[in-house]
Amino acid sequence: EAQVTQNPRYLITVTGKKLTVTCSQNMNHEYMSWYRQDPGLGLRQIYYSMNVEVTDKGDVPEGYKVSRKEKRNFPLILESPSPNQTSLYFCASSRRGVDNQPQHFGDGTRLSIL
């Protein structure tokens, strides 16, 4: 089954304790992206990757890091989480190309930073 898998689904942690949210896709997609969803703001892009070893900032990258060492994985790293990073996070992937394939989303990770 084609899917984007995020882990963990839920996490409560404390300020300053480094954490990683993993994202894996099994569709051989080149493009991967991280979004955060906040009430009244919709989804905002944090980082994206066009292919292995190629990453770039989205609209709200501050406080986050990513890496793309393998095509299927795109982890989101919060080196020193703060309460304003409490949010619902989504990973997404899609093919690249001219046919505007839709992005496939994971089920989300709800982070609470105390």
Place this chain on the structure above:
Amino acid sequence: AQSVAQPEDQVNVAEGNPLTVKCTYSVSGNPYLFWYVQYPNRGLQFLLKYITGDNLVKGSYGFEAEFNKSQTSFHLKKPSALVSDSALYFCAVRDMGYALNFGKGTSLLVTP
């Protein structure tokens, strides 16, 4: 920058009635527009997209959307709403790369 706006935070409709969820866009060049639906505790699911061609786009679960260039709108429609259609709906426009710029979302509530 490419952007979309969803003017309604919530839409209420009775089961069996037609529904419309509104979206307007602002783009330079040709718009690539999408509708996604989000059910509780789930990720976004793709409903339909407009790239070029027919202004009426048909998608999943009986939904369709009407692209109107003169009004810069891309409203989501369904002829007969179901209670199970209750969810959060997002309109999105593809940016110059592959990023999606989302609207703030519209909560659809279908009552029996």
